[in-house]
Each structure stands twice: as C-alpha cells, then as structure tokens.
Amino acid sequence: MSLETEKHAPARRTQAERRAQSDRSLLLAAAELIAEEGFQAATFEKVGARAGYSRGLASQRFGSKDGLIEALIDYLHDRSDELAAGHHIENLSGLEAILASVDVYLRNLEEEQAVRSYFVALAGSVATLSRLRTAFAASHQRAKERxxxxxxxGQRDGTVALDLVAETSAxxxxxxxxxxxxxxxxDPTTDLPSVREAALNTLRRSLGAPK
Structure with missing residues (x-):
C-alpha cells in the first residue's frame, strides 16, 4: 500500500467503537420492532436479525428483555441530551430553554420512530405490571429534574414567574x-405541528414572568 493510499484509508475502529456501534444497532432495531409491532415483538431473535447480528449477541449484551428496554431508555435520554446540546439550549434564558426543549422533543417525536417506541414499551410495562415501571418512573424523574x-x-433570570413552584411546574x-x-x-393522524404550536404558546403564557 502506498503512502497516499494509507493517508486516505479509513481509520480502523477500536473494539470499544465496534461494540458501541453494535449496541446502537441492536437498540435501534428493538425500537423499530416495538414501534411497528408492539412491545412483545422485541425478542432477542428478531432484534438480532433486524440489526444484522445473532440472537446470542443481543442476549449477551442485555441479558434479558428488561435489560434491553432499560438500555433503550438510557439511549433515548442520551439522544435527547445530544439534540439539546446541538441546539445550544444551555445558552438560552430559562423560559426560552424550556420552550426550545419542548419544541425539540415534539419535532423528534414526529420524525424519529425510536421515540415512539418508548411510549409503546411504557404502555406494555404498565399493562403487564412489569418491574420496568420502576425504570420508566426513574426516566420520568430525570426529565422532571431537567x-x-x-x-x-428562569426564575433567577427573570423570564419565569416567581410565584410558580418549580417542582410541580416541571x-x-x-x-x-x-x-x-x-x-x-x-391516533397517528394527530396534527402534531399544530399541537406543538399550541403547547409552546400555552407554556409561554403559563410559565412566563409578567411583563
């Protein structure tokens, strides 16, 4: 191989990078199956096949169906954090950061199947009295804290009303x-763009500091 060829050859991925990629592929495959066919469809066999890996790899990585869903919850939270960072929400005022977070979430809900799978799995865990309810409760607590x-x-910078209780408002x-x-x-026919606009307007009026 010439020096020029070596210069332009793609860098070989590390073992950690390959593992991260396979984990992500498995989680996205699980999300697609759950969104398309329901909570029970995400078996290790189907997840592995859709991701292009063996059933054994999915079992090895996640251990159980609950472990798979817990990993999916963590992945979706990390994805949400990445989207927020990409929109530089941390640089906005308190009120605008809240509105931007809601806007990004609802746009992501409309565009990404993985987010919809979260709520299908949530409904399935509640219906079956699964121990995953604890994982979802922790997930919702994490969002509330954010x-x-x-x-x-916003209350410190003057953009959110001071008489609001932050905990209950969150x-x-x-x-x-x-x-x-x-x-x-x-109802998949819900006009999400219109709902998103109404939600943002409502939150601006209900949370904003009096002018």
Whole structure:
C-alpha cells in the first residue's frame, strides 16, 4: 500500500467503537420492532436479525428483555441530551430553554420512530405490571429534574414567574409531553405541528414572568 493510499484509508475502529456501534444497532432495531409491532415483538431473535447480528449477541449484551428496554431508555435520554446540546439550549434564558426543549422533543417525536417506541414499551410495562415501571418512573424523574432546573434558572433570570413552584411546574410540563406522545400513539393522524404550536404558546403564557 502506498503512502497516499494509507493517508486516505479509513481509520480502523477500536473494539470499544465496534461494540458501541453494535449496541446502537441492536437498540435501534428493538425500537423499530416495538414501534411497528408492539412491545412483545422485541425478542432477542428478531432484534438480532433486524440489526444484522445473532440472537446470542443481543442476549449477551442485555441479558434479558428488561435489560434491553432499560438500555433503550438510557439511549433515548442520551439522544435527547445530544439534540439539546446541538441546539445550544444551555445558552438560552430559562423560559426560552424550556420552550426550545419542548419544541425539540415534539419535532423528534414526529420524525424519529425510536421515540415512539418508548411510549409503546411504557404502555406494555404498565399493562403487564412489569418491574420496568420502576425504570420508566426513574426516566420520568430525570426529565422532571431537567425541567425543574430550567424553571429555577428562569426564575433567577427573570423570564419565569416567581410565584410558580418549580417542582410541580416541571411535572406539569413533563405530563403535557407524556399526554401528547400518548395521543399520537392512539391516533397517528394527530396534527402534531399544530399541537406543538399550541403547547409552546400555552407554556409561554403559563410559565412566563409578567411583563
């Protein structure tokens, strides 16, 4: 191989990078199956086949169906954090950061199948009284804490009303997103862009500091 060829040859991925890629492929395959066919469809056999790997690899990586769903929850949270960082939400005022977070979430809900799979899995875990309810409760707590932090930031910078209780207001924002997400699962024809606009206007009026 010439020096010129070596210069332009793609760098060989490390073992950690290959593992991260295979994990991501397995999780996305699970998300697609759940969104398309329901919670019970995400078997290791189907997940491995769709991702282009063996059933054994999915079992080895996640151990159980619950382990797979817990990993999917973590992946979706990490994905949400990446989207927020890409929009530089941390540089916005408290109120604008809340609105931008809601906007990014709802646009992602409309465009990415993986997000819809979260709520299908949530419904399945509640219906079957699965121990995964604990994992989903922790996930919702994590989202609530994120909004609570932004509400408190807004109260400090003067963009969010001081008479609001940050904890309960954060729960309200999270519950709004949960309700919209569930509605879109029940009725895929829901006009999400219009709902998104209405949600943003409502939150601006209900959270914003008086002028």
């Amino acid at each position: 909004f609570r932090t932004l509400i408190e930031k 729960l309200m924002v999270g519950s709004l997103l949960l309700g919209i997400s569930t509605q879109c699962l029940i």
